[in-house]
Amino acid sequence: MPTTTPEHDKRVAELIFGSVYPHYVTKVEKKGRSKDELNEVIRWLTGFTDEEIQAHIDERSTFEHFFESATIHPNAHLITGVICGYRIEDIETPLTRKTRYLDKLVDELARGRKMEKILRAG
Numbered sequence: 715m716p717t718t719t720p721e722h723d724k725r726v727a728e729l730i731f732g733s734v735y736p737h738y739v740t741k742v743e744k745k746g747r748s749k750d751e752l753n754e755v756i757r758w759l760t761g762f763t764d765e766e767i768q769a770h771i772d773e774r775s776t777f778e779h780f781f782e783s784a785t786i787h788p789n790a791h792l793i794t795g796v797i798c799g800y801r802i803e804d805i806e807t808p809l810t811r812k813t814r815y816l817d818k819l820v821d822e823l824a825r826g827r828k829m830e831k832i833l834r835a836g
Contacts, residue, residue, distance in 0.1 A: 717800070717804055717805060717806055718800060718806070718807055718810050722810070723807045723809065723810045726777055726810050726813050727776060727777055727778040727809055727810075728776055728777075728778070729777050729813075730776060730777075731770050731774075731775050731777055731780040732770065732771035732772070732773075732774050732775070734777075738820045739752060741820060741821075741824045742820065742823050745823075745824040745825070746826070747823050747824060747826075751823060752820065753767060754829070754833075755816075755819045755823055755832060755833070756816070756819075758787055758819075759784070759786065759787055759790060759812075759815060759816055759819060760780075760781070760784035760786065760787075761785035761786070761787070762784060770783075777809065777813050778809055781812045784812070786815075790815050790834075791803075792834040793815045793818050793834070795818060797814050797817045797818045797821060800814060802814050802815065802818060819832055
């Protein structure tokens with residue numbers, strides 16, 4: 715599988731978190747999951763509070779700024795597999811890898827995976 719290109723990485727970095735977030739909400743709610751569960755996943759990955767997540771939405775933070783201020787969970791490296799055509803563990807650009815971690819967690823939530831599995835609990 716190909717690794718990401720500099721152009722792809724730049725597009726990911728410049729995406730506005732608050733413009734993608736409603737799509738995450740729609741995706742999980744369509745599958746019977748809740749916005750609260752989505753936020754739980756985001757809190758786990760980033761260390762943010764609900765208020766900090768909302769502030770990033772309100773401030774129109776890019777994914778670059780969003781992840782710059784995040785404290786990535788120590789077990790995030792356990793998030794593996796293919797998302798958006800890329801094998802997560804092969805993505806060399808840290809920001810793009812973190813963004814794909816989030817995409818993968820949202821995908822797992824929407825697919826009905828148990829929360830303790832999504833949150834990589836022992």
